[in-house]
Amino acid sequence: MKKEMDKIYDGIKVQQNKVKFWESLHINEGNREENKKKKPFSMIVPPPNVTGILHIGHAKNQITLDVVARYKRLNNYDVLFLPAVDHAGIATQAKVEEYLRSQNKNKYQIGREEFLKECYKWKEKYASYFTEQWDALGMSMDYTKSRFTMDEGMVEAVNKVFKQLYDEHLIYQGERIINWDPELRTALSNIEVVHKETQGKFYYFKYRFVDNPEEYLTIATTRPETMFGDTALVCNPKDERYKDILNRKVINPSNNQIIPIITDRYVDKEFGTGMMKCTPAHDPNDFEIGKRHNLPMPKIMNLDGTMNENCPEEFVNMDRYVCRQKLVEKLRNQGDLVKIEDIVHQVGYSERSDVVIEPMLSKQWFIKMKPLVVDVLKFQKTSKKTKFLPSRFSKIFTKWLENTEDWCISRQLWWGHRIPVYTNKETKEVVCSTEKLDSNLYTQDEDVLDTWFSSALAPFAFLGWPQTDELTKRFYPLDVMITAYDIIFFWVAKMSVDGVHFTHKMPFKKVYIHGLVRDELGRKMSKSLGNGIDPFEIVRKYGCDSLRYVMSTSGTPGLDLNIGEKNYAFANTFLIKIWNVSRFLINSMPENYKVKKIDVNSLTYIDSYLLEKMNHMISKVKKNMDKYELGIASNSLYDFIYDDLCSTYVEMIKHELRSQDENRKQTIYSVLNLVLKNVLIILFPFCPFISEEIYSYLPQAKKSIYFERFPKVVKNIDSKQAAIGKNIIDIIRYIRNYKMENKLGISSKINLNVSAFENFKMTDFSELLKNMVFADSIKIVEQSEEGLRFFDEIGIKIIADKQKQDEAIKKRIEFLQNEIKRCDSMLNNENFIQRAKKEKVELEKNKRQKFIEELNTYLK
């Protein structure tokens, strides 16, 4: 009993059980014994944070990866496609703390050990959510090798890397100005700070001279509360205006302390009054000045953003912004406020907590980036460099590396890789050790490492480094890293640095950068706008394939893509179309149809035409898939299915399928079977569920479409036959158009005069035209017959209403005359003849010749 396809395409039903089915075939697993002779291909998933739910950006990224993985498998590669999740220090800790608060607890009450247990619980819970979500996206990753950035192997890798960098003096501890997040109470690296234009105020205060309080300097600041930490006023040494007052001292109006006036080249004479205040412990530039001049560096703020005991008593423990207001008020009352101006300036915010960052002097761990970066830059100048797609990102990448500063890697968190540095309790000796040291003798550094410290090791550590080289030998460097442009600096750059330093290779051969997903109006998706699209909502509505089709095929590499409901509906319509045509074709084939190879000699004109179109499509898809141009690739598939297969070919062979001509039908079956199979295989990487489902109804299908290989072109197609097929299609279009223009009605009967070359298969042709354009009778005439319209060698004359026909001919003549004029103007241009490509000139000449010939037939 033949299995019947459902009448109606149900994207949700179609995907049922398939993920499990594929898993049972072990085809997603890399490096299996039976595949070791194949060429390797490797990718890792940019690990999402364990904090929760995959959003549309993840969907875009991960589906793109998956399309590539499936495509490579079809091309007989042994694909290693490795899933991972990131422990995401700050983000996860914030979530767990939030949870604790809901239980009326906090981390200090339960202690570090208990807190970490909570974090692990959290991680377990969300890591399993990810598997569910990945299944819903149809991901074909190798779960037997999945990794977590804090699993045992990663701990070993992180410690090894840390120790080596430490021993090489590339990791150091230093007292420097860092970005402090008062909300999360941790240091942040520079790239975790987002600068935003913010409405602020410029406050001007009087710094009075000690020797004459009536005389003062006007100093501007945007952060008055930092005045408590002022230890000098500074001007440029070349500033003539101030050269006479340099030996005098001024009173800091906020705390009445006496501070000197110094000079430093940093100060810009032209800016403001040319005199600025210097707060070494709370501003990176002031810090540098302070160091140069040995200024005291009092800190005036607590770690939670409140004022500390170095401030006048009335301000101690006051929030920084409350303090700002109170202080300004106080100074106004004292008569030390000159004016307040509104300004818009750039203010740094924490990427995570969105509070204003406080630059603060603090002891932290840093990686010395310069020497590491130099090696990467050297690599990028050789042939072993990593190629970026689109290539402009290569410039962005190197530019960032050239300008990067030391990386602050310590975080004052509990959740993460603890810094493997220990202090001997007695001798105070400091040691870095990859092994945990006895806590009776040593105390370990309290801080943990920046999350990106571990994810930077992903390309080789996920493959087993340093424990085993089984995978790295075969799959490292990774073939491609696919990611959005927003984490080039966070991740791609750091992976490159560690990759080059620890493996002496760039960790990936190619980096494919895609854009961010936005809404139809090009706006970022955000909670406050309520314009976000949950990818799983789409999956529930249309099924996974529609989402996958949109995510992998819309947009251009490197550019953002604007997507709305319409796109998904469009994709769904396409899938419905494929479903229906497949159902029709499969049902048209006889039960137990035995697949036969195509016999090139038995093909009709339109068979050849279709197969040649298919060949084009196959090569175009392959070419573009290999360039990661998924959108262009899928477009050619789309066009082929809609135009060539459905609208043209299937319409043309319908009547033949109903005929009694068994030989002809056998030929059609063999063509249809091949074309349909190829279409499904090519569609498979994009929309695996529907492809697998329909495939299973094909005669003599394999167990899974996975066991098919990417289609090859059909050889020995007679391109002359195909060209005639094209002529016939044009003739049909011409006749239909003629009817439209002459208001004849599409099914009105017409008569035709036809002239063709000697071996033209007239019966095929007339049969086809009867069915396609209701040609009642077809009369064969000589080439010289009056009024023939030529399609290459086939001449057509429509016999209908004489007057209307004359009009049509008149129009045609006009058109031809214009075309000839155009050709002439080109061909009469000597420059064109001399300098244009020969083929182009030839082409124009031939065109002209044809036009003239046709025109002559009318003018006779």
Added chain:
RNA sequence: GGGUGUUUAGCUCAGCUGGGAGAGCAUCUGUUUGACGUACAGAAGGUCAUAGGUUCGAUCCCUAUAGCACCCACCA
């Protein structure tokens, strides 16, 4: 302040070695309800941001200008 991208049909976007402007949606007109949640056939709609330049020829290459977007940067 520096840098990058972008500007093509009403909307969202293609246009990959410079050689007669394309798709989807939306609009309109036909035809069709025996693969198709309709589909098919067709129409309309564009000085390809603007101004120069290179070229026999420019949507495509170069220069400048403008709008939009993004990235980087310590200007008090």
